Amino acid sequence: MFFYTLRRLLVAVPTILLLVVAAFFMIQVAPGGPFTSERPLPPEVLANIEAQYGLDQPLWKQLFDYFYNIVVHFDFGPSFVQKDRNVNEIIANGFPISLTYGTLSFLAATLVGVTLGIAAAIRHNSWIDYAAVSLGIAAQALPNFIMGPILILTFTLWLGWLPGGGWNGGQWEYLIMPVIALATSYMGSIARITRSSMLEVMNANFVRTARAKGLPSRTIIWRHAMKPTLLPVISYLGPVFVYVLTGSVFVDLYFSTGGLGQDFVNSALTRDYAVLLGVTILYGALTVIVNLLTDLAYAWFDPKIRY
């Protein structure tokens, strides 16, 4: 297990390096730059600004300096657009916000989704099953960009219960709508996967044997059926966790949470190279780590993978 983890980590480093280099050059290919503006800056002003940010250096030098500053000073550079802030500050400010409501959405989607799925499978073809399946399908058909407007119109304009956006230090009333908007469709998928996986397991030979042995249903479900049921769910949850953190762009913009998704999109639109690279590295690293954790969890659940 230890060597397995180590090997995976060693592969991760060149992956992220490659990602950074590719992103670095791809950004440069996009037309326009951070200082392209409605009124073109006079050449000497542009030269002063580019010199200030080191953009007058050859590309290889810029890339080298970029890595050097990260490795030696853990400094991801200044933002070219939000001129009072640097990338470290932007990430330190936005990531905890994305992480907070992302994690909450993830937990909500998983808990509700798995519960619904199991309930549906255990009471197969009953009204519980039908209700859970309908709910799951409805939820899946409601991505966050549809849920956002529905929630705001309902809870802010109509009922007047919740503020229509903002963060305010993460107070609970500001969290509810972003969490629901982000969680809903994943919850639907998780419920569906859990249900079909559970149904399959409940029809498997070892469950029939357990039944024949006269074990009570509860023991069969919890002790024998649960682990194999959750395997496909876990392989789905890994990517979902990355999605709720990185794919929260819409939620950030729509609910003005101040999360990192906003910076990700804006930095691409404004050609804020340093911020875009910084966030890309973070998201890349996160993807690699979460994939690793998923595989480890998988190995723990299923000995066939471990050995």
Next chain:
Amino acid sequence: MTRTTKLALAALLSSTVLATPAAMAQTETHPETGETLAEDQTFTYRMLDDVSSLDPQIVEDVNGSDIVRNLFEGLMNQAADGTLVPGVATDYEVSDDNLTYTFTLRDDAVWSNGDPVTAGDFVFAWRRAAAPETASPYQWFVELMSIENAAAIIAGDMEPEELGVRAVDDKTFEVTLSTPLPYFPQMTTHSTTFPAPQSVIEEHGASWTQPENMVSNGAYTLSEFNPGERIVLERNENYWDNENTILDRVVALIINDENVALTRYQAGELDRTEVPAGQFPRLKEEYPEEAVSFPRLCNYYYTFNLSESGPEAFKDPNVRKALALAIDRDIITENVKAGGEPPAYTFTPEAVAGFTPPTTEMAEMTQAERDEMARELLAEAGYGEDNPLSFDMIYNTSESHEKIAVVMSQMWKQKLGVQANLANMEWKVFLDTRGQQDFEMARGAWCGDYNEASTFLDLLQSDSGYNDGKYANEEYDALLAEAKTAEDTSPLYTEAEQIIAEDMPVIPIYHYAGVYMLDSDVGNWPVDNVEQNWYAKDLYKIAE
């Protein structure tokens, strides 16, 4: 309990009961209008995006300038109608050759940490704005102000210390210009010219604008700055005119989506937000008191590429005129924008101060006459059924720009048989493409940097950086050069507008309007300030 204590208690009770409403009433009416003021003096408004900076010398966006204007105070301010009123300077004198301005600073102006605001703070700030190492995108503004040696300092040929600014003493600030500039005092209301606290900047570097570090000299101080979410300003007790400031707090909420902003306005979370394009008539009917529209200092136009890379057809002024004539601007302003925008027949908006743009020939015609003339001109130029005119037009991605472009192309198609191929582009790609003259016809828009016609007319000078169509007319250039120092600029500007109307290097479509939902309890919003430079210290909230 003795009788005296009882009496004393009764007296105390009655006096409290009586005194409280009296004291409240005293603080609760506006000293001039007599309106009852709300207890909570907080003004909350929607901001589209994060600010570029809160550093007065570096900030470049409108949102950021609005915040900075409330945090800092420059030499002069603008009144609600846009006219100049004293700020940190009580008055100024101009030398006979119009090259030296001497500002007298008020004695009671202090920073939020209690230090006096001195002429040295202005000297520091202005040098800082011009210095190459500050890397301010508004360096050019110092050059635009014609301050002595500004150009050489920006180019790195001179030290910032050689800029034409001087602290005669702590309360006397002197500026030397290289050429006379009639509207120079107006430019001192711009954030680039606000003072900066040298010691604080030297101590904290780039992070001096964080709430815990910032020291400012305006009516408000920075209390919260949550990027992507909100910015909160609180009353500055040290401000020299704090006594007359009514609003206690200013909250800017960053809301990217204008429809969400409207919903949140309707839910009572905001006092001001922009009205999404096309929704003004409906909102005006539903909220007649709150939906407001007033002229702004911005234009919206399409520019022809007249450079080498532009199409041959556009080199013919008759073609350009025909295309301009065939556009029914009333349909665009009334049905597409529908926010009270005035249709445009001149480049300079009518809202500009000190100059009334001429009524051009085109403006006086009916649309039927314009269409007729357009057909004639196009036929004269040799385009018709057997030789149809076709070109590409580009605009940056936006629902509103798209609608307008579609309407324009339809008008050309139906009236003139002209084929315009539309292409939208992401903002930076659009700027890059337009800036490199890699287009045939492109959208353009401009909001005045200061309230004077040259802020618009200069854009079409042949050496202007914003002249993306590469229009070049010597007569036009000469007129504007002359206007820089002329006593009376109006005849020169009128002539310049007539040249544009004749040459038609651009097609003016409409002039902007400020179209807001503005809560009726917001007092004194400067609807007459066409630049929309608003000062929170002049606003107040009325009790509902």
